[in-house]
Amino acid sequence: MSARIVPLDYEGQAVRFNGDGWLHATEIADRFGKRPNDWLSLPSTIEYLEALNRRTVTGSSGNAWSMTKRGGKNQGTWLHPKLAVAFARWLSVDFAVWCDEQVDALLRGDMKSWASARREAAIGHKAVCDAIALNCEAHGKTPQKHHFINESRLINQVITGSFAGRDRDQLNAAExxxxTLAELRDSGLICAGMTYAERKANLLAYVRKLQDKHQRRIAA
Known part of the structure; x- marks a missing residue:
């Protein structure tokens, strides 16, 4: 099972797949008030697993189609793409249709948008770090680790309201x-000589516009 996690957006909620199309079943089932084990123990599910096993060349056991990871940020039950849609249908028909589309795109290799967004975010972060370094040098100072950490937390604060770190690998493409856009703007504000308070006010207004635009795009 691929270690790369792809967080996708379903009605404003993150749904995690891995690069091979496995679904983080525990996480999404919890939102529907259900548990993956309840579905896996259904007679219809057991029958389906047995049929899958008969059709595979290797004759895999039922456990080969699901995996439970313990410990770490990705712990929980993950389901093979051949089970993901059937499981999703048990949760919600609408979610099943969406899930089918995502699994198909992942297996075709069409989920390049998240990888591109992640690379762009890394570039945005590098731009902010360069701007901080240049600003410190212009004032005869040596940039310190806390300068970069605090600026990253400022970006997170204007987006989420919390002055804390975020695991960007868990964010979806829209997030x-x-x-990225906030960091690119922040790098420009730093180079323009704005104070911390001025940058925060400017970024807050800018991010609100971006978020409003995203919500309108979802509603359209």
Missing amino acids: LEIV
Whole structure:
């Protein structure tokens, strides 16, 4: 099972797949008030697994189609793409249709948008770091680790309201886009000589516009 996690957006909620199309079943089932084990123990599910096993060349056991990871940020039950849609249908028909589309795109290799968004976010972060370094040098100072950490937390604060770190690998493409645009703007504000308070006010207004635009795009 691929270690790369792809967080996608379903009605404003992140749904995690891995690069091979496996679904983080525990996470999404919890939102529907259900548990993956309840579905896996259904007679219809067991029958389906047995049929899958008969059709595979290797004759895999039922456990080969699901995996439970313990510990770490990705712990929980993950389901093979051949089970993901059937499981999603048990949760919600609408979610099943959406899930089918995402699994198909992942297996075709069409999920390049998230990878591109992640790379762009890394570029945005590098731009902010360069701007901080140049600003410190212009004032005869040596940039310190806390300068970069605090600026990253400022970006997170204007987006989420919390002055804390975020794991960008867990953000979806739309969230990464907002982070990237905010960091690129912040790098410009730093180079323009704005104070911390001025940058925060400017970024807050800018991010609100970006988020409003994203919500309108979802509603359209």
